[in-house]
Amino acid sequence: MKRKPSTEATAAWIRLMRIQSQxxxxxxQDLKKAGFPxxxxxxxxxxxxxxxxxxxxxxxxxxQMLIPQYSTSRLxxxxxxxxxxARRECKIDKRGQFVEIxxxxxxxxxxxxxxxxxxxxxxxxxxxxxxxxAKLCGLLDRLGCSCGExxxxxxxxxxxxx
Amino acid sequence: MKRKPSTEATAAWIRLMRIQSQxxxxxxQDLKKAGFPxxxxxxxxxxxxxxxxxxxxxxxxxxQMLIPQYSTSRLxxxxxxxxxxARRECKIDKRGQFVEIxxxxxxxxxxxxxxxxxxxxxxxxxxxxxxxxAKLCGLLDRLGCSCGExxxxxxxxxxxxx
DNA sequence: TCAAGATTGATGCAGCTGCATTTAGTGCGG
DNA sequence: CCGCACTAAATGCAGCTGCATCAATCTTGA
Numbered sequence: 001m002k003r004k005p006s007t008e009a010t011a012a013w014i015r016l017m018r019i020q021s022q023x024x025x026x027x028x029q030d031l032k033k034a035g036f037p038x039x040x041x042x043x044x045x046x047x048x049x050x051x052x053x054x055x056x057x058x059x060x061x062x063x064q065m066l067i068p069q070y071s072t073s074r075l076x077x078x079x080x081x082x083x084x085x086a087r088r089e090c091k092i093d094k095r096g097q098f099v100e101i102x103x104x105x106x107x108x109x110x111x112x113x114x115x116x117x118x119x120x121x122x123x124x125x126x127x128x129x130x131x132x133x134a135k136l137c138g139l140l141d142r143l144g145c146s147c148g149e150x151x152x153x154x155x156x157x158x159x160x161x162x
Numbered sequence: 163m164k165r166k167p168s169t170e171a172t173a174a175w176i177r178l179m180r181i182q183s184q185x186x187x188x189x190x191q192d193l194k195k196a197g198f199p200x201x202x203x204x205x206x207x208x209x210x211x212x213x214x215x216x217x218x219x220x221x222x223x224x225x226q227m228l229i230p231q232y233s234t235s236r237l238x239x240x241x242x243x244x245x246x247x248a249r250r251e252c253k254i255d256k257r258g259q260f261v262e263i264x265x266x267x268x269x270x271x272x273x274x275x276x277x278x279x280x281x282x283x284x285x286x287x288x289x290x291x292x293x294x295x296a297k298l299c300g301l302l303d304r305l306g307c308s309c310g311e312x313x314x315x316x317x318x319x320x321x322x323x324x
Numbered sequence: 325t326c327a328a329g330a331t332t333g334a335t336g337c338a339g340c341t342g343c344a345t346t347t348a349g350t351g352c353g354g
Numbered sequence: 355c356c357g358c359a360c361t362a363a364a365t366g367c368a369g370c371t372g373c374a375t376c377a378a379t380c381t382t383g384a
Binding site: 004005006008009010011012013015016017018019020022023024066117118120121123124125127128130131132133134135136137139140141142143144 | 166167168170171172173177180181182184186228282285287289290295297298299301302303304305
């Protein structure tokens, strides 16, 4: 059972873990220093703002963001507490609900994108040519079974999802 | 302030976040299913086992693992609780201490490496040729200011560090 | 020699995460 | 129409993380 992964594979694994945490930390830090909430909030607001009528089912949000159900539930709680979103009852399915982004939510999303995009540029864009960034995408996509397609489409106003 | 990062940079950012979390999750899951503790424990045990006399200062460990001080402190607590490591007093500096890996700790580290290396192979190695893995390393290293050098040297028996 | 400052490690607190379970509602087969 | 399986969402609990702070000790420099 020894020496299964090649040195290269192991090195890639280590880099993937280290660099991601480093870059994510740097970006989150920039956001926080600019007085903004965590990235997850941005992701949620972005998804909501993209929805046709500014509202969607929690289940839907959960699938888009690739986070567990309970996590979605609590994230919505926080957004609602801050007046960035509102819960609406769902008439066709009384178990469920709709979550609607508020005007404040839309504004915050836009403001965050300024800081967020600057952070991406600072910590990723400025360190890699577009060609290299594309190469990196290609290599990373091969590690994720089949999450590349959707992500490519969504690659406008960046939405990570942990 | 609009359109700062290129589409490619943003796409790379998204991939980096998504794929990392996906791969990390898969590896941790494999470890857990095999009945092992979290990866952080492995990292710590590995560092300790590498130390000349099987012991090192918490500060040292902290630097190697790139995790905050309080995190190290509590990780050591857990290792000690499980009998995988032991605290030794430090005679030359009474503020400090030494942490020594136990025999059980060494054994666990070795056993974990079997499962861990298999997971790396399964989730990284098998999806990328060595050449591509090396390319990936190169690209990722450019994102991390200066963490590549050390990591390359340490690339035996993989040690991530979040 | 001694006070000021730096360093080592621990800890209380708040917030977040995962897991398992609960509550409520839907829909299908008999 | 009823019971049973399934889905939607919330929640209690334990564990982990970050932050700020603390106590103890070491070091430095006047």
